[in-house]
Amino acid sequence: MKDFVKNIVIPACIYFTVLTVPFALLIYAIYGGSAESGGTLSAFRTAMSFVFALVFAAANALVRADKPSRPVRIALHAIITGLGFWLFMLMPAELEGAGELMGMLIYYIVYAIILAVLSLNRAQARRRREKEEEYKSVFKKD
Secondary structure (H helix, E strand, O other): OOHHHHHHHHHHHHHHHHHHHHHHHHHHHHHOOOOOOOOOHHHHHHHHHHHHHHHHHHHHHOOOOOOHHHHHHHHHHHHHHHHHHHHHHHHHHHHOOOOHHHHHHHHHHHHHHHHHHHHHHHHHHHHHHHHOOOOOOOOOOO
């Protein structure tokens, strides 16, 4: 239970805060503070944001696992988080027409950008670490 709280619940709370606060400020900036004009977040939408944050944190725990291979883990992460985004963020928004499709497209574009940045940082860190390691000859006999 302690691992679940440490690896899933605490990160989910952080993701929820990072997701909800800017969204609430954006809604407030667009609509103002009155409930009649739509300037407040509904309790249901806020709860769905937390459920999405839990799904996202669980998917991140999957990415940190040792197996399966890294590309498979990233593909599973993309599928799980995309499904979570659709179920818990887009469906409650009751978007009309191509709104859900556009929402998913935007989600996966942002996902790809963040994945590219994280992959570049990971590659740079690995190169730096390999460069700092002492050279050990594979062919030299002791």
